[in-house]
Amino acid sequence: MPVAASAIYFLNLRGDVLINRLYRDDVGGNMVDAFRTHIMQTKELGTCPVRQIGGCSFFYMRISNVYIVIVVSSNANVACAFKFVVEAVALFKSYFGGAFDEDAIRNNFVLIYELLDEIMDFGYPQNLSPEILKLYITQEGVRSPFSSKPADRPVPNATLQVTGAVGWRREGLVYKKNEVFLDIVESVNLLMSSKGSVLRCDVTGKILMKCFLSGMPDLKLGLNDKIGLEKESQLKSRPTKSGKTIELDDVTFHQCVNLTRFNSEKTVSFVPPDGEFELMKYRITEGVNLPFKVLPTIKELGRTRMEVNVKVKSVFGAKMFALGVVVKIPVPKQTAKTSFTVTSGRAKYNAAIDCLVWKIRKFPGQTEPTLSAEVELISTMAEKKSWTRPPIQMEFQVPMFTASGLRVRFLKVWEKSGYNTVEWVRYITKAGSYEIRC
Amino acid sequence: MSRNDSKYFSTTKKGEIPELKEELNSQYKDKRKDAVKKVIAAMTVGKDVSSLFTDVVNCMQTENLELKKLVYLYLINYAKSQPDLAILAVNTFVKDSQDPNPLIRALAVRTMGCIRVDKITEYLCDPLQRCLKDDDPYVRKTAAICVAKLYDINAELVEDRGFLESLKDLISDNNPMVVANAVAALAEIQENSSKPIFEITSHTLSKLLTALNECTEWGQVFILDALSRYKAADAREAENIVERVTPRLQHANCAVVLSAVKMILQQMELISSTDVVRNLCKKMAPPLVTLLSAEPEIQYVALRNINLIVQRRPTILAHEIKVFFCKYNDPIYVKMEKLEIMIKLASDRNIDQVLLEFKEYATEVDVDFVRKAVRAIGRCAIKLERAAERCISVLLELIKIKVNYVVQEAIIVIKDIFRRYPNTYESIIATLCESLDTLDEPEAKASMIWIIGEYAERIDNADELLESFLETFPEEPAQVQLQLLTATVKLFLKKPTEGPQHMIQVVLNNATVETDNPDLRDRAYIYWRLLSTDPEAAKDVVLAEKPVITDDSNQLDSSLLDELLANIATLSSVYHKPPDAFVTRVVSSAQRTEDEDYAEGSEVGYSESHPSDGPVSPSAARQAPASSAPVATSPPAAPVPDLLGDLIGMDNNSIVPLDQPVTPTGPPLPVLLPASTGQGLQISAQLTRRDGQVFYSLLFENNSQIPLDGFMIQFNKNTFGLAAAGPLQVPLLQPGTSARTLLPMVMFQNMSQGPPSSLLQVAVKNNQQPVWYFNDKMSLHTFFTEDGKMERATFLETWRSLPDSNEVSKDFPNLVIGSVEATLEHLAASNLFFIAKRKNANQDVFYFSTEIPRGMPFLIELTTVVGNPGVKCAAKTPNPEMSGLLFEAIETLLRG
Structure with missing residues (x-):
């Protein structure tokens, strides 16, 4: 049964109900008490997001300082339920302009009730596209160009658009200047052993789009991925151009992309929603260009001293540079004193996270700054367990660089009025979970 | 710029209700609207504002949509407590359902369906009928779901008024969202009905597969879930279906992906071509892996499902083991599931990498995770013969770190490795013995003692080692006592010298006269009897060759796996339990076997008497029954039969032949089914606890004239979810004979809802007689x-x-x-x-x-x-x- 919820609760960290909505009659009204006594007030909290208590099951998620709890008593679709929560939160955020927390909920509770009534019926998720919902669920809190419209005047076509095949775009949009912004954002995930061998490495990328296009345009996107190019050369019966092709392990698309067409023709074609959205996500494991190599040597000298040497090598083009590079080198809890020498950037000891934090604001390619530090430890007799050595973690952003090598080959926009569009493409690579064991 | 609704929460003055009442009746629109908001705010924080019912309903007749929605919300919450007043709202509802604005028409129908008051329901039918045929798809899609709501309240009404036919017509609607909601409603109605209502023909199938392309993401989930019940006629049809579903694997919505996977797996069962199957496996792997980059909660759901999928189709993710490596910051529940899948995917090819990972995890901070990692190494050793040696060397390295719980966990798994590969790795025993005195957990202690006993002949100072444990014998937990007893007997049989002889006397004495644990006493007497009668026979029994074990932990039985795979993405797939095990549903059905009828039938009565009131309701404590009924008591020190009394004195004259069945002894069990009601069959039974496990001790006496056989037992849903862990083993009962048996029980299998109750309803049948039902009482102390x-x-x-x-x-x-x-x-x-x-x-x-x-x-x-x-x-x-x-x-x- 694809039912996702019988009831949904929004609780603050103390367990007070901020919002509750019962969708079905098969769970009692006091279910939230059960959640409080059996999960929130016990060490169970956070050990498993799906729990059965008595005849009911609870799914919960914490988002900022709010617990969102779903209660069911049937064999519900859990995947659907969690995805619903994620999307609902995104919807609320888009309504209240960013933040989603206890205050935002209290300040908008009428709106939330109204939305909850609309986005789920009898436990079945309905249309959750902010774009469309904003057409007819309008509150003063909404920051949208339509907020001046009186709420009680029926919006023509709204209902048709909610249920329509293009349930994510409204009709009759007009822009003076038709523009499309494409951002290719890649996160590199790396797990490297202390000896420098790559244990796991992959790139999760997403293509973010911002569309300011008039009418109902049809878009077609071409990338330098292997399958797409092969298919194309097959269709045009001419050999693939030489040059790098990328093999995408997996791609997932926004609901606007025609999947059947992608499957048969390998082209990404779609009618985009207005404004900002995530067009596709992809994953690559082969041929990843790691932007940084980290070479740590950490020596424990006796019980009270440690010597830390870390060299970070940037392996992208010399003309490029990375921004906001942070290297977090874990040290034991009982660290007393630290002293550093760094060849670039600044380093300090952060006792709150038990790390040496080394920051380099601008990091050019093909360089290799080093950090050497001496750490003095308080000797404690009670410390029975040896130090577990958590991994070194890195944060960075490298503009105009893709770890996968993915490039946009073309973006075609077709609309019946035949206007011209301006396309902007940016690339950026960020650190996902970039960990080096030491 | 967000609005500031929080002010509505801040009224805590006395006389709040009268004040609200006044405001609700204000002549100013804005004031009324604010008042309704305050009422909703009060409702949210749990204040009872039902007394304002009439005043709120008076605000319903408004042109303001926002206000109308708030009033409707209030009605959903309170109509049930004020059914007589709810009728006041009916007129407005009916009027709204004919409003020119489709949003209001839909809102009226949607809300009416949520109000479970008979009087409202009566008036719902006509508007619903109209709305199902409305011009506006938004109204139709809302009406479709409303039919399911109405069916839940009054199934007969839905059938009589022909709503099911209208709903089926909507499957052919030209609007995809209407189709999707109609499918969801029909699927739900079908699930709660025993009549064939929504049968998917190949015609509907192709229509729905086409609709799939145009639906919203959620609509795709509804359709895929409904279609996964469809059984394709042959491999060709199955391939066709799969081909049309595979594009869904690329969807960004995890629910769509999992439902598509479910459907593909179902159809794959029919496809015989290995190429097609291989190809499909290849296509499913990447989307499954991608699910692991979602939110941790979704990852958890995905991992639980992947666990099932790899049990059926191990090849799908055989090359992807790396994606299951744990990240340092993964939540613990994700790590635990990843570990489980890593064990499943471990093979000779990747074991080196996997072992390095496990070793890394074994040094992390979370104790439970570390333990599981150590256990994982052991399970890999048992699973992969060629890698066993490498696994053991990793375990030995870990033992050397001397972290207490790591050592203990390692010893537990090494015991299993010894069982799996006898006479192979015993050289490491010496290393193990070094950690002897750090052991403080019963399971680790028991494992170590087992190892010492089993290999007593190879450990020079085995007697010293065991002796060190003997001093604390009376304080040890039962598990350790039992192992000590057996190990000492083994030692004695292997080295019948003076030391062990003295030890055995001490142990047997401790384990017989100085204990009141019946299991320990029974075992000790048996050994005593064996040793005093025929030491050779004792050797045959105690030192017998043990069957080799395999790693079947966490492997599901094939039919259960089938059922769970058909439920991918649902709760059932997360719990790894069939839906019936945790969902209580009232289904009316004509054909059912007697046993099931019993279980279901009384379950119906149960859930009706405590509607939607989980066992956690605080009021339940008051209802707990007083303990006036004779409760079965736990066994006091058992009277020692004469025969054994003789044996204590080592009197060899009264020897009993060994082949006489050894029956569990104990006090007489309470009679639950007297012979007079059981046509001569008398059943006495009681729950007991032994070795940390719950058993149902049963005595069957056949006082009838015919032999009875084929005994089976079933337990109705109960508060603790007690169920039989295995089949009931009762031999053929000749007239005039009796049989005693211990049935191992498991908990939390079939939990009942409602307040906790000690009632345990049991059904027993045999091949000759009708099914017997009797009630037992569960005593909490058994648990x-x-x-x-x-x-x-x-x-x-x-x-x-x-x-x-x-x-x-x-x-x-x-x-x-x-x-x-x-x-x-x-x-x-x-x-x-x-x-x-x-x-x-x-x-x-x-x-x-x-x-x-x-x-x-x-x-x-x-x-x-x-x-x-x-x-x-x-x-x-x-x-x-x-x-x-x-x-x-x-x-x-x-x-x-």
Whole structure:
């Protein structure tokens, strides 16, 4: 049964109900008490997001300082339920302009009730596209160009658009200047052993789009991925151009992309929603260009001293540079004193996270700054367990660089009025979970 | 710029309700709207504002859509408590359902369907009929779901008014969202009905597959879930279906992906071409891996499902083991599931990498995770013969780190490795023996003792090692005592020298006369009898070759796996339990076997008497039955039969032939099915606890004229979800004979809803007689676990942390505690652990702790004057609703 919820609760960290909505009659009204006594007030909290208590099951998620709890008593679709929560939160955020927390909920509770009534019926998720919902669920809190419209005047076509095949775009949009912004954002995930061998490495990328296009345009996107190019050369019966092709392990698309067409023709074609959205996500494991190599040597000298040497090598083009590079080198809890020498950037000891934090604001390619530090430890007799050595973690952003090598080959926009569009493409690579064991 | 609704929460003045009432009747629109908002805010925080019903409903007739929605929301919450007043709203509803604005028409129908009041329902039919045929798809899609709502309230009405036909017509609607909602509604109605209502023909199938392309993401989930029940006629059709579903694997919505995977897996069963299957496996792997980059909660759901998928199709992710490596910051529940899948995917090809990972995890901070990692190494050793040696060397490295719980866990798994590969790796025993004195967990101790006993001939100082344990024999947990007993016997049989001979005397003495654990005593007597009769036979029995074990832990049985795979993405796939095990549903059905009928039938009665009231309701404590009925008591020290009495004196004259069946002894069991009702079959039974496990001890007496065989047993849903862990083993019963058996039980299999109750309904059948039903009582103390002992500090902390509302108490005016020592010992034997004692005036106050599985502790305070009647029992627990059962158990224990 694809039912996702019988009831949904929004609780603050103390367990007070901020919002509750019962969708079905098969769970009692006091279910939230059960959640409080059996999960929130016990060490169970956070050990498993799906729990059965008595005849009911609870799914919960914490988002900022709010617990969102779903209660069911049937064999519900859990995947659907969690995805619903994620999307609902995104919807609320888009309504209240960013933040989603206890205050935002209290300040908008009428709106939330109204939305909850609309986005789920009898436990079945309905249309959750902010774009469309904003057409007819309008509150003063909404920051949208339509907020001046009186709420009680029926919006023509709204209902048709909610249920329509293009349930994510409204009709009759007009822009003076038709523009499309494409951002290719890649996160590199790396797990490297202390000896420098790559244990796991992959790139999760997403293509973010911002569309300011008039009418109902049809878009077609071409990338330098292997399958797409092969298919194309097959269709045009001419050999693939030489040059790098990328093999995408997996791609997932926004609901606007025609999947059947992608499957048969390998082209990404779609009618985009207005404004900002995530067009596709992809994953690559082969041929990843790691932007940084980290070479740590950490020596424990006796019980009270440690010597830390870390060299970070940037392996992208010399003309490029990375921004906001942070290297977090874990040290034991009982660290007393630290002293550093760094060849670039600044380093300090952060006792709150038990790390040496080394920051380099601008990091050019093909360089290799080093950090050497001496750490003095308080000797404690009670410390029975040896130090577990958590991994070194890195944060960075490298503009105009893709770890996968993915490039946009073309973006075609077709609309019946035949206007011209301006396309902007940016690339950026960020650190996902970039960990080096030491 | 967000609005500031929070002000509506801030009215806490006295006279709030009258004030609101006044505002609701204000002549100003804005004031009325604000007042309704305040009412909703009060409703949210749990205040009772039902008394304002008429005033709120008066605001319903408004042009303001926002206000209307708020009033509707209020109605959904309170109509049930004011059914007579709810009728006031009907007119507006009916009027709204004909409003020119489709949003209002839909809103009216949607809300009416949520109000479960008969009077409203009567008026719902006509608007619903109209709305199902509305011009606007938004209204139709809302009406489609409304049919499911109405079916839930009054199924007959839906059938009589022909709504099902209208709903089926909507499958052919030209709007994809209407189609999707109609499918969802029909699927739900079908699930709750035994009649064929929504049958998917190949025609509907192709129509729905086409609709799939145009639906919203959620609509795709509804359709895929409904279609996954479809059985393709042949491989060709299955391939066709799969081809049209595979594009869904690329969807960004995880629910769509999982539902598509479910459907593909279902159809794959029919496809015989290995190429096609291989190709499909290849296509499914990447989307499954991608699910692991979603939110941790979704990852968890995905991992639980992947666990099932790799059991059926191990090849799908055979090359993807790396994606299951744990990240340092993964939440613990994700790590645990990843570990489980890593074990499943471990092979000779990747074991080196996997072992490196496990080793890394074994040094992390979270103790449970570390333990699981160590255990994982052992399980890999048992699974992969060629890698066993490498696994062992990793385990030895870990033992050298000397982290206590790592060492203990390693010893437990090494014992299993010895069982799997006898006579292969015994050279490491010496290393193990070094850690002997650091062991403090029963399971690790028992494992180590088993190893010493099993390999006594190779360990020079085996007798010394065992002897060191013997000193503390009486204090050891039952698990360790049993192992010590067996190990000493093994040692004696292998090295029948003076030392071991002395040891065996000590152990046998300890394990017979000085214990009241029946299992230990029984085992000790058997050994004693064996040793004194025929040491050679003893060798055959005790040193017999053991069957080789395999790693089948966490492998599901094939038919269960089928069922779970058909339920991918649902709760059932997360719990790894069939839906029936946790969902209680009222289904009317004509054809069913007798046994099922019994279980379902009484379940219906059960759930009706406590509608939607989980066992956690605090009011349940009051309803707990008083303990007046004769409760089966736990066995007091068993009377030793004469025969054994002789044996204690090593009297070899009264030897019993060994082949006589050894039956579990104990006090007579309470008769639950007297022979007079059972056509000559008499059944006595009682729940008991042995070795940390719950057993159902049964005695069957055949007083009829015919032989009886084919005994089967079934338990109805009950508070603790007790169910048989295996089949009932009762031999053919000739007239006039009896049979005694111990049936191992498992908990939390078929839990019933409703307040906790001690009622256990049992059905027993055999091939000759009708099914017999009888009721038993579950005593809570049967479930007290061996590890319920708390440290004093923890006890105090827990006591303080529990709110006073969780404290319950009861007086037992007639109970007397005669001897403190004997009582404490007796309670400890039943896993009710003594914590501390203090004096209060002339009274003694005792503190105890105990726990039942799933970590439900009870903290107990007994106040009494020793030797005088009157015991006051107070208990604090996170589960006060269990207190009725607890008091019953305590009374039983103190009387015993």
